[in-house]
Amino acid sequence: MHIDFFLTDADYIVIDNKPVIRLFGKTEKGESVIVKDDLFKPYLYVIPIISVKEAKKTISDLELFDKNNVQVIIDSIEIVKKEVDGKSQEILKIFTQTPNDIQRLKDIIKGLDFITSIREFDIAFHKQYLFDNGFSPMTWFSVDGHILGEDSYADFVVIASNIKPKISKSIPKLKIMAFDIETMQTKEDIKEILMLSVATNTGLKKVFSHGKSTFEHSEPVKDEKAIIERFKECIITEKPDFIVGYNSDSFDFTIIKERADKYRIRLDIGMAGQLLTIQKRGMTSAAITKGFVHIDLYQFVFRIMRTTLKSETLTLDNVASELIGEKKLDVDFDKMYDDWKNKRDMKDSARYNLHDSVITLKLAEKILTNISALSKLTGLVPFDSSRSTYGQFVESFAMKKAAQLDVVIPNRPLSDEISNRMEQAPIEGAFVATPRAGLHKNIAVFDFRSLYPSIIVSHNIDPFTFNCSCCKGNPKNKVHGFSYSFCTKKHGFVPTIVEELVMGRYDIKKRMKSLDILSEEYSRLDMDQYAMKTVSNAFYGYLGFAGSRWYKRESAESVTAFGRDYIHKTIAIAENLGFDVLYGDTDSLFLRTDKNIDDILNTFLRDVNKILPGIMELEYEGHFKSGLFVSKKTGTGGAKKKYALLDDKGNMKIRGFEKVRRDWSHLARNTQEVVLQLVLSDKKDEAVSLVKKTILNLKGGKVDLESLIIFNQLTRAIEKYTQKGPHVSAAIRARVAGIDIVPGMVIPYIITKGSGSISSRAVYAPFAKNYDPDYYINKQIMPTTLRILEAVGVSEDELLGKSKQSGLFSFSKK
DNA sequence: TTTGGTGTGGTCTGGA
DNA sequence: TCCAGACCACACC
Secondary structure (H helix, E strand, C coil): CEEEEEEEEEEEEEECCEEEEEEEEEECCCCEEEEEECCCCCEEEEEECCCHHHHHHHHHHCCCECCCCCECCEEEEEEEEEEECCEEEEEEEEEECCHHHHHHHHHHHCCCCCEEEEECCCCCHHHHHHHHHCCCCCCEEEEEEEEECCCCCCCEEEEEEEEEEECCCCCCCCCEEEEEEEEEEEECCEEEEEEEEEEECCCCEEEEEECCCCCCCEEEECCHHHHHHHHHHHHHHHCCCEEEECCCCCCHHHHHHHHHHHHCCCCCCCCCCCCCEEEEECCEEEEECCCCEEEEHHHHHHHHHHHHCCCCCCCHHHHHHHHCCCCCCCCCHHHHHHHHHCCCCCHHHHHHHHHHHHHHHHHHHHHHHHHHHHHHHHCCCHHHHCCCCHHHHHHHHHHHHHHHCCECCCCCCCHHHHHHHHHCCCCCCCCECCCCCEEEEEEEEEEECCHHHHHHHHCCCCCCCECCCCCCCCHHHECCCCCCEECCCCCCHHHHHHHHHHHHHHHHHHHHHCCCCCCHHHHHHHHHHHHHHHHHHHHHHHHCCCCCCCCCHHHHHHHHHHHHHHHHHHHHHHHHCCCEEEECECCEEEEECCCCCHHHHHHHHHHHHHHCCCCCCEEEEEEEEEEEECECCCCCCECCCCEEEEECCCCEEEECCHHHCCCCCHHHHHHHHHHHHHHHCCCHHHHHHHHHHHHHHHHCCCCCHHHHCEEEECCCCHHHCCCCCHHHHHHHHHHHCCCCCCCCCEEEEEECCCCCCCHHHEEEHHHCCCCCHHHHHHHHHHHHHHHHHHCCCCCHHHHCCCCCCCHHHCCCCC
């Protein structure tokens, strides 16, 4: 038979000493399918010091026993030609029967003196399968095979005789099931499940509640055990491609598992009947359901999206309202517990509970497109890519490409090696120009298109093109200020694959221009190009990352050195053409352009691009009618990484200022924003009166507490702090009051009236009853607005109403 | 198990 | 009471 299917997950099992890859997915008709492949064999590479033939014979003749004196059987040995650390050579590919044998084999042969290196023993078997075959998750495959009469939740199981990727643009309608639970702490460390809701993108809405509920989507069941059983039934009958939750790794599924264990419910909710497992990963855990893939949206938001969000905290409420414009419902938890205990109607709680699942579902529909694009690009299954860091994306992409390009993957560094790398002094980074403080008119902004990736490509920067013997003394590719150079003859692996990303991305962006922004095709391409940007931008960091397989300190150092060199050269060209260089950071340049001088700008752009090699390019970013830089608080000169620009349409672009920092109160942030807007529009008097008015409001106690909350993250356990700042003090007192405080939490607090240090008056926001006007005037409003107003000549006294012209307040300073 | 470095500025701490 | 330096969080790229 023949089928097409869309791959969403993969794992492997070992039956009768034979590994079988299982691919999970969905057919065009929407059936769920498991495709088995038992033709792939586990292997590792051995790089011998002696001839490969000799090494092959020697190893073949050995009897290999592991530390438990159990023999390891070698299935076969092949001599293959591969690129090892930049050099093409013949090596041994040794196959064993099971993936587990690979580990044992490696441990046995690692001491043999004719072996220089053993490779690719540390890659999960199903990943190696996907990489070697060039199979990407979240793409289509066509399969020949026959149906097995095997028991599973899938609509059918196929044993494949042939699997091929299939080019297809379409993405099938995947079924997403969002879920959420409400719990109650009934004992010291026991949380009981009161209700559980599910919502699917095919219209199912259900709340299973222990207790009475007349909510239209409620299905009251007799006890907690029944809630879990109904949830399980729901998964099995719905067969969702993705089961999504928010913080469901460490909360929902962890509790469901604990409670299921208590009632001896078998949570075999994988597509092939696999059990739900909670995998401990250091501090956190991951809840694994194979086939019906569990995605914890919070994990992806936390690891990948966090920096792009404005939300002060990463709660479902904040993230959903920022990304999809939906808020959670209000609920009174005390009432919920009370209703439950007294067996009253729990319809309000049920409505709240379901609503959480519904917004989780909507969020999933948005975020899963990102996760899918990253999976497709890097070869990680969505389960992994939704829980990956930037480093893991780069690594997986590189490993996938290595398999395609016959490159042997470097081993993951051992912990000793990692600590060695970490002990090195940090490498020198980018150049940041000191800005000219003040208000400037007519600013042209330029930046280098993908600076670091384009340097890697254009200068062939790779761990193994470094100081090559073949072009010693060739000045063409030397690094300014270092005795480093990179090969000009042989294209390195890293530059090759980064180029594919960079150029592939430009290609996609070009195609997008001819498409309707609202079309599905457009948004899919947008996700694809974004994934490529994410991975290519992280490559430089990966070269200098201690845990990297492709670590090369000198290469990372060279990337930044080239970057500094180019920005300096570009500044020199601008100055030679008579421009005032106002500012620049890493890859950007701000020039003052007195009038309409398009010609000179074009000359500048052309002159710079003339000296740029390869795919490097300086781009014109845009024109701004005014821009502001402020002085540093301490020291001299303008403050770097802080500026505000006003474009010709009146839109402001604010960087670095307190306005964009969550550790400042909304009052200060919002006031600063308006002040910036007014100052950039030459209305400084209005700005001054706004600040004065704000100060009066504060003094008069007219400001609501909400806008005075300051958010700070607790980056470690409270006990680990040597210096207890306001957020730590507030957290300590909140904990005493019974609030659950965990590392990573963002603490909201307000500085209240009283005497003593600021910390001693920092109160966890929900508990705060008043605020200290002096603190908010002197430590929030003044610093954030004064430095801006000073840039246009307003003094502190003037702002405080103490200058001569405002006679009304012309008292002495004391 | 965390892609890298550069930079600002608040608060605390301890010594003068 | 003042101040420098350490600590800390969060931004930019």
